[in-house]
Amino acid sequence: KIHIRLASHRVNASVAVNRKVPRIFTPGQVITEQNEFMSRYNGEVGDVVVGRITEVQQKRWKVDTNSRLDSVLLLSSVNLPGGELRRRSAEDEHMMRQYLQEGDLISAEVQSVFSDGSLSLHTRSLKYGKLSQGILVKVFPSLIKRSKTHFHNLYIGASIILGNNGFIWIYPTANNAEDSVGGFVQNLEEVVSKPERETIGRLRNCILALTQSKMMLYDTSIMYAYEESQKYSVAELLIPEAMVDVAILTQDRLIRVI
Amino acid sequence: MALCEAEKTFVLHGVEENFRIDGREREDYRPMELETNIISHAFGSARLRLANTDVLVAVKIEVDVPYPERPREGKLEFFVDCSANATPDFEGRGGEDLAIEISNSLAAAYRSPEVFDPSKLCILKGRKCWKIFIDILLLECGGNLYDAVSIAVKAALWDIRIPLVKSVTVDGNNIDMDVSEELHNCQKLDVTGAPVMVTVCKIGEQCIVDPNVAEELCSVGAVVIAVSQDKFSTVLQKGSGSLHPQTLLECLQMGLSVARRLNEALLETLQQIKPSMNQDVGFLK
Numbered sequence: 001k002i003h004i005r006l007a008s009h010r011v012n013a014s015v016a017v018n019r020k021v022p023r024i025f026t027p028g029q030v031i032t033e034q035n036e037f038m039s040r041y042n043g044e045v046g047d048v049v050v051g052r053i054t055e056v057q058q059k060r061w062k063v064d065t066n067s068r069l070d071s072v073l074l075l076s077s078v079n080l081p082g083g084e085l086r087r088r089s090a091e092d093e094h095m096m097r098q099y100l101q102e103g104d105l106i107s108a109e110v111q112s113v114f115s116d117g118s119l120s121l122h123t124r125s126l127k128y129g130k131l132s133q134g135i136l137v138k139v140f141p142s143l144i145k146r147s148k149t150h151f152h153n154l155y156i157g158a159s160i161i162l163g164n165n166g167f168i169w170i171y172p173t174a175n176n177a178e179d180s181v182g183g184f185v186q187n188l189e190e191v192v193s194k195p196e197r198e199t200i201g202r203l204r205n206c207i208l209a210l211t212q213s214k215m216m217l218y219d220t221s222i223m224y225a226y227e228e229s230q231k232y233s234v235a236e237l238l239i240p241e242a243m244v245d246v247a248i249l250t251q252d253r254l255i256r257v258i
Numbered sequence: 259m260a261l262c263e264a265e266k267t268f269v270l271h272g273v274e275e276n277f278r279i280d281g282r283e284r285e286d287y288r289p290m291e292l293e294t295n296i297i298s299h300a301f302g303s304a305r306l307r308l309a310n311t312d313v314l315v316a317v318k319i320e321v322d323v324p325y326p327e328r329p330r331e332g333k334l335e336f337f338v339d340c341s342a343n344a345t346p347d348f349e350g351r352g353g354e355d356l357a358i359e360i361s362n363s364l365a366a367a368y369r370s371p372e373v374f375d376p377s378k379l380c381i382l383k384g385r386k387c388w389k390i391f392i393d394i395l396l397l398e399c400g401g402n403l404y405d406a407v408s409i410a411v412k413a414a415l416w417d418i419r420i421p422l423v424k425s426v427t428v429d430g431n432n433i434d435m436d437v438s439e440e441l442h443n444c445q446k447l448d449v450t451g452a453p454v455m456v457t458v459c460k461i462g463e464q465c466i467v468d469p470n471v472a473e474e475l476c477s478v479g480a481v482v483i484a485v486s487q488d489k490f491s492t493v494l495q496k497g498s499g500s501l502h503p504q505t506l507l508e509c510l511q512m513g514l515s516v517a518r519r520l521n522e523a524l525l526e527t528l529q530q531i532k533p534s535m536n537q538d539v540g541f542l543k
Contacts, residue, residue, distance in 0.1 A: 002523040004409075006530060007293035007305070007539035052260070103260030133268040135279050188263055191271050201281040234281025239289050 003239060011240040015213045015251045037214075041067045041141040041165035043119040047110045048150040050136070050163035051121070053100050059093060061100055063108070065165045066141065069118035073100075077111060077122035079129070105131040107151075107161050107169065127151060131161075133192060134171030135204055139211045141166035145218040152219045156226065158199045162217060170203050172196045198234055202226060205237035206246060213247035220257075225250040261475050269476045273461045278473070284466045285516055290409070292527055293539055294417040302418030306410040309470065310400020312344075313407050315392060315414040319421075321435070322389035324380065332379020332387040334368055336361040337394065338407070344399040353396075360394070360407055366492040367408070367453045367484035373491050374452060378445075382426050385433055390418070401470040404482045408455035409524055415452055416528050419444035453486040454524065456517045458509040460501065465509050467516050481509045485517035 043049070043065070051063035054070055061073040075096060100106065107128050108121035123129050144162050153159045153173055161169040172192050192200075206225035210217055228249040232242050261269075272278050282288070288309040297303040302317035324331055338360045340353025347353070368374045379388040392414065394407055422438040422445050438444075459469045459477040469477065479499030484491040493510070495501070501509070 002287045002519050003289040004292050004523050004527040005289065006527060007291055010291065010539060052262075101262075104262045105265070131262075131264070133264045135268070136265070188267050192268065194275055194277060197272060197275065197277050198281070201277065201279060205280060234277075235283070235286060238280060238282070 005240075011244050013212045013214075013240070013244050013247070015215065015244070015247050037142055038140055039142070041065060042117070043067060043071070043110045043113055043165070045110055045112060047164040048107065048161070049110060049119075049121065049165045050105060050107050050131070050161055050167035050169050051165070053102055053104045053106065056097050056100070056102065061096070063106065063121060065119065065121075065163075066138070066167060067117070067119065067165065069116065071110075071119040071121050072114075073106070073108060073121045073123070077120070077124060079124055079126070100130060105136065105169065107131060107163070131169055132171065133188075133190070134169055135200055137168040137170065137204055137207050139166045139168060139207065139217065143211060143214070143217050144168075145216045147218055154203075154219070154223060154226075156199050157196055158203055160203065160219075160222065162219075168207060168217070170200050170207075172200065201234045202229060202237065205229070205234060205243075209237060209243035209246045210250065212240075212243050213251075215247060215251065221250060221254060224253045228253065259471065259475070261472060265472065266476045269473055270462045273464050273466055273473075276464075278466065280470075282468075284464060285512065287468045287520070288470075290406075292409070292413055292524075294413050294528075294531055296538075296540060301420065302414045302416075304410045304413035304417055306406050306413065308400070308402060308406045308468075310398055311402060311406045312397035312400075313403075313410045314395040314397055315407075315410040316395075317414050317418050318391045318393070319418075320389045320391065321381070321386055324384065324387040326384075328376075329384035330380045331376035333389040334365075334374065334376065334392070335389065336364045336368075336392050336411075338364075338396070339394065340396045344396045348396075348399075356403075360404065363404065363455070363482065363484070363492060363494050364392075364407070364411065366494075367455065367486075368491075370486075370491060372451060372489070373486045375448070378447065379420075381423055381435065382428070382433060385428075386426070386435065388420060399471075401474050402457055402468050404455045404457050405468065405520075408453060408484065409520070412449055412452040412454060412524065413528060415447055416449045418447055420447070421445075450525070451486050453484040453491040454517050454521050455482055455484045456513040456520065457482050457496075458513045458516075460499070460505060460509065465505070465512055467512065481506065481513070483510060483513035483517065485514055485521070488514070488518065490514075 049065050051065040053061050054064045055062040059075045062070040063073050065071045108123045110119050111122040112120045144164055150162045157173055159173045206229050210225055225246055229246045236242050276283050291307040294304045296305050297316050300316040301319045305314045338357040340348040340357045342349045381387055422443045424436045424438050427434045457480055458465050459480040461477045479497040479501050482494050
């Protein structure tokens with residue numbers, strides 16, 4: 001079925017709740033966190049980001065993280081495959097392209113911020129590294145709620161990485177605990193099964209539904225949205241009415257929990 | 259924007275299983291939004307939003323002299339402007355190649371008199387005719403440009419209001435045209451034959467319609483098919499890949515059936531537009 005609607009029939013995506021009861025704030029509690037909503041990502045030390053390699057330079061990679069300037073991933077900030085700890089040699093510089101090429105996606109942590117605002121990333125932990133099969137969803141950075149962990153293994157068989165820069169990576173949960181190779185191995189022969197694909201597609205559409213209604217994204221809100229969206233098929237979640245419906249139902253559940 | 263091999267593999271396997279990354283099947287379109295009469299100083303206009311793709315079409319009319327070898331026919335001219343708003347690649351002269359390609363394909367699609375009857379634009383045989391300028395502005399590129407442009411052009415031509423010529427007097431070499439002053443005394447065009455373009459992308463062994471940006475980057479080749487009332491108006495090939503003749507036939511058949519559905523949906527939506535009701539939304543909301 002092909003849907004062409006008129007602009008006058010556009011759906012209002014706002015799910016703002018009309019609060020009659022005043023909320024009580026304690027001293028020190030921030031009421032509004034950010035003034036700009038659709039701005040680029042401003043990184044802070046310790047943030048988890050998902051980025052795409054744009055250039056391979058002398059001893060570093062340039063990474064696109066949806067900020068004003070490309071972020072930098074130094075060769076000394078990555079784990080070498082095999083987990084070795086050694087000084088980087090000239091050979092390593094030539095092999096850089098074998099580790100990460102243009103277009104590859106990585107998950108990394110912000111190590112420091114340069115004076116011009118660009119970020120220096122590192123993947124010196126086993127949970128960071130090159131990302132394998134999955135889907136990238138781009139949302140506004142201000143919609144990602146800061147929490148203790150940004151790597152979530154959801155019980156439905158998919159996992160998500162909520163990058164602080166607004167890039168969300170959805171991928172099928174790895175069944176076996178991958179032994180520590182520093183996350184540089186990609187399995188391209190493995191075919192993701194149809195049920196897993198449905199889960200991942202549904203998560204993607206739910207995230208976009210929450211984004212359209214400007215709701216904060218964190219594991220609980222995404223899981224509630226996923227559960228509330230079960231009455232629609234995955235393709236039906238692209239229709240604006242369905243997206244607003246899922247957002248409103250998720251909002252209801254979140255309010256009831258509080 | 260580039261994609262890594264793993265992402266391409268994921269998209270490829272999805273297309274083979276008939277379950278794309280957003281849950282659509284191979285022949286499904288993303289929801290679209292259409293608005294006509296959006297530019298008040300143009301004779302006709304339309305805006306189409308297809309997920310991330312945004313196309314604005316404005317139609318202007320001038321009085322012109324017809325070609326000497328075709329004295330009873332009016333003229334139709336297309337101009338595409340890829341604004342730098344759409345993607346950073348269009349900055350400066352980056353979008354010119356794409357713009358020329360799209361306008362040439364539209365001109366080819368509208369060339370046949372069965373598709374669009376230019377004799378309706380004649381005012382005085384051999385001396386005066388209407389010339390329609392169709393200006394297309396690409397506001398945002400989210401994949402599947404040709405489809406969006408062709409649908410918006412068809413909607414704008416449906417919306418066009420050509421001033422009604424009440425009489426034409428010839429006095430030696432002077433020609434006086436008496437054009438009606440009333441706004442609603444206008445001539446509408448018959449757009450049931452206007453072509454609708456469908457982009458059929460080949461990914462792996464299967465073909466899909468309405469690719470988004472990621473799927474376009476995964477495809478080796480694509481075929482754009484312009485269909486008008488179950489007949490092919492023009493077919494062009496995009497991309498650097500080559501197509502097996504059997505695959506080309508499958509693409510053409512798929513494009514034909516999808517174009518039929520798309521045309522029906524578009525005409526149904528256009529019927530819902532009532533000129534009396536104040537339904538303007540525009541760009542502010």
